[in-house]
Amino acid sequence: VFPPYARGAALALSLDLVRLIVHFDRAGLLRRLKVEDASYGYFLWQLVVLGLTSVTLADREEAHFALDPKCCTEQTHPNNCWSPLTSATWIVHHVGPRAIRCMFRADLEAG
Numbered sequence: 001v002f003p004p005y006a007r008g009a010a011l012a013l014s015l016d017l018v019r020l021i022v023h024f025d026r027a028g029l030l031r032r033l034k035v036e037d038a039s040y041g042y043f044l045w046q047l048v049v050l051g052l053t054s055v056t057l058a059d060r061e062e063a064h065f066a067l068d069p070k071c072c073t074e075q076t077h078p079n080n081c082w083s084p085l086t087s088a089t090w091i092v093h094h095v096g097p098r099a100i101r102c103m104f105r106a107d108l109e110a111g
Contacts, residue, residue, distance in 0.1 A: 020053055021044075024047065030047075
């Protein structure tokens with residue numbers, strides 16, 4: 001059972017890019033991926049390659065991502081705690097019930 005707790009990923013795209021993706025997808029000109037979270041990047045890449053737009057990606061907030069989410073520190077997982085959950089984590093990937101409970105507890109403890 002998951003706690004009644006929302007802490008999922010968010011996606012921010014400008015409306016002009018959303019409209020381009022919708023237009024060219026409806027026209028059947030964009031190839032799709034079966035993996036939903038990678039599809040957005042693939043759609044944008046196709047639009048750039050076709051010369052239809054240019055895109056600037058800002059990844060200055062890398063500290064807010066936990067791509068291998070686990071409740072760990074260097075003390076608990078020596079040399080195996082890359083991109084851990086922290087109080088600054090906004091986005092996680094491949095999260096199971098244990099990691100969600102960990103995030104929930106960490107946020108409760110942090111106030």
